[in-house]
Amino acid sequence: MVDADHYQVNSTRSQCVVDVKEKICTCRKWDLTxxxxNHAITTIWDMARNDIRAGIPEEWVSEVYWLDTWKKVFENVIKSIPGPDNWRPSRCPTTLTPPKHHKQVGMPKKKRKKEFGEDEVVADFDNGEKMTRKGTTSMCIKCGNKGHNMRSYKGQGGVHGR
Structure with missing residues (x-):
C-alpha cells in the first residue's frame, strides 16, 4: 500500500498501481472493461485481509453491468410500425435517383476474374510460365503410334514415308 487510496501490486511480469478511489489501474484493463x-482483485483481497472496508462486489464493477441499469435501458417499448402499404406518400419535392455510371479512364483489364479456387487448379499444371506436358505421351498423327510425333517420324517400314 502506497497510501489509503493507492496500492502497488507486484506480479511476475509487471508492477501496477491501483487507485481504489478512482477505480483505475495502470494496466488499464479496469478502465477499458x-x-x-486481477491487480484490483488482489487489492480488494488485501483490503479485506487488513480489515479495511472493501464493500460489496457490485461497487467494484461499472454501473453498465448493474441490473438496474439494464432495466432502465429496456424499460421503453418500441412500437411496431405499419407495412409499406399503409405509409403516407412523402410531400418532399425532390426524388432520389441512383448515381450515374461512368466508364473508368484507361485501358480495360484483359485478365478475366477467376472463380474461387481456380488459381489452385491452374497452379498444379503451371510451372510459372507455360503449361507443361508432364505425364502425357505424345502420339504421331501420321502412323498413330505413341512415343513420337509427326516431326520426329522416321517412316517406319516405308508405308507412310515419302
Whole structure:
C-alpha cells in the first residue's frame, strides 16, 4: 500500500498501481472493461485481509453491468410500425435517383476474374510460365503410334514415308 487510496501490486511480469478511489489501474484493463482486473482483485483481497472496508462486489464493477441499469435501458417499448402499404406518400419535392455510371479512364483489364479456387487448379499444371506436358505421351498423327510425333517420324517400314 502506497497510501489509503493507492496500492502497488507486484506480479511476475509487471508492477501496477491501483487507485481504489478512482477505480483505475495502470494496466488499464479496469478502465477499458469496467470490470476489476486481477491487480484490483488482489487489492480488494488485501483490503479485506487488513480489515479495511472493501464493500460489496457490485461497487467494484461499472454501473453498465448493474441490473438496474439494464432495466432502465429496456424499460421503453418500441412500437411496431405499419407495412409499406399503409405509409403516407412523402410531400418532399425532390426524388432520389441512383448515381450515374461512368466508364473508368484507361485501358480495360484483359485478365478475366477467376472463380474461387481456380488459381489452385491452374497452379498444379503451371510451372510459372507455360503449361507443361508432364505425364502425357505424345502420339504421331501420321502412323498413330505413341512415343513420337509427326516431326520426329522416321517412316517406319516405308508405308507412310515419302
Amino acid at each position: 469496467g470490470m476489476a482486473c
